[in-house]
Amino acid sequence: MALEPSDDAELEEIRRRKLLELQRRLEEERRRREQEALREAQREALLRRILTERARSRLTNVRLVKPELAEAVENYVIQLVQAGRLQPPVGEDIVIELLARLDSAGKREPRIRFKRK
Template structure:
């Protein structure tokens, strides 16, 4: 390879890297804007105590908290729940959700006699 080819290759690599970096910055900005919109919507539909409870849940179960936030926003926008949601109402919603997800397991132990042989 000649020096010309190396320079051209380096230029292409640098150009490609800067394009990827620009795309990543745009994506990061979009994510920040979406998060800001979500937080503004939650401020509008949750009472301060309920927002704090949701923030605490987010520390432990971020995926669950994000899913719950999306559902609450969607329900509020469609008018299916009254706003603002109080802490007590959020506790009731959480209780219903955990009740749906909880499964009861029964373990039965059957004893076999010593004399039982197939």
């Protein structure tokens, strides 16, 4: 069964549309990654201005073990500084305190009950 010229044209049009859609998706993904990289660079620059070298080092070490906790503390420090409740430079002692607070915030102390005879 031979393809007619109109079938060839339809197939070519479908291929062209699929290729354009793929190119559009790739471009959107590239743009999204660039915006994310820009936001992350701005965040790092802000943290560099806010935190002391030792505080940043502490958070870097925490990030290796608990990335969510490190990010939560960074976000909290940024919020506190922007609200004027904390003045930069923020030292390691404050970061340690915030790490302890936020790390224990989601945990409950286990209850131990002893049965009486």
